[in-house]
Amino acid sequence: MDDTYIDSVLSGNIEAFSYFIKKYKNMAYSISLSIVKDEQYAEEVTQDAFMKAFNGLKSFNRTAQFRSWFYRIVVNESFLRLRSLKKRKTFVYIEEQSDAILEEQFEEISKDHTDKIHKVLSLLDPKESLALELFYLQELSINDVTIITGWTTANTKVILHRARKSVRQIWKTSL
Structure with a gap:
C-alpha cells in the first residue's frame, strides 16, 4: 500500500503524502518522545522527520520498508535534537506525559501501572527508553529495532538487557 502512495507523491501528487502522516504520526511521535522526553520537542522532531522523509523520498530504497526507513529518520532526528539540547544545556526530563498519550500507548495496562511505567521510562537513558518502547511496547522484532x-x-540486545536491568532497579528503589 505504501508503494502506491510513494509512486503518487513522486509523480507530483504531494497531497498523497498525507497518507504517511496519518499512518505514521503517532508512532513517530512516540519514538521521538521516548528519546527527547519532552512533548514539544517530540512534536517538532516528528514534523522535521516528515519533512526529511518527504524531501528524501526520491532516494528511498524500495527494498526496505517505508516504515523502517521513516522511523530511522525519526530516531536520527531525535538524537540530533537531544545533542543540540544538551549543548544548550536546556534539556529537561519531563516526568509526565498527557493522560491521553499514556492511555493510547498502554491501553491494556491499568492506570496505576501506566503511571509507574511512564515514570520509569522517563528516568531511563534515551537509548534504553527507545529500545524498550520499540521492542516491548510497539512489539517490533530485534531486526526491526536494529533497522x-x-x-x-x-x-540492541545489550541495550535491551541494560534497560531491563535499569527498570528493575528503578522499580525497586523509586516506586
Whole structure:
C-alpha cells in the first residue's frame, strides 16, 4: 500500500503524502518522545522527520520498508535534537506525559501501572527508553529495532538487557 502512495507523491501528487502522516504520526511521535522526553520537542522532531522523509523520498530504497526507513529518520532526528539540547544545556526530563498519550500507548495496562511505567521510562537513558518502547511496547522484532536505530543486533540486545536491568532497579528503589 505504501508503494502506491510513494509512486503518487513522486509523480507530483504531494497531497498523497498525507497518507504517511496519518499512518505514521503517532508512532513517530512516540519514538521521538521516548528519546527527547519532552512533548514539544517530540512534536517538532516528528514534523522535521516528515519533512526529511518527504524531501528524501526520491532516494528511498524500495527494498526496505517505508516504515523502517521513516522511523530511522525519526530516531536520527531525535538524537540530533537531544545533542543540540544538551549543548544548550536546556534539556529537561519531563516526568509526565498527557493522560491521553499514556492511555493510547498502554491501553491494556491499568492506570496505576501506566503511571509507574511512564515514570520509569522517563528516568531511563534515551537509548534504553527507545529500545524498550520499540521492542516491548510497539512489539517490533530485534531486526526491526536494529533497522530503525542503526544499532547492531548485539548492541540492541545489550541495550535491551541494560534497560531491563535499569527498570528493575528503578522499580525497586523509586516506586
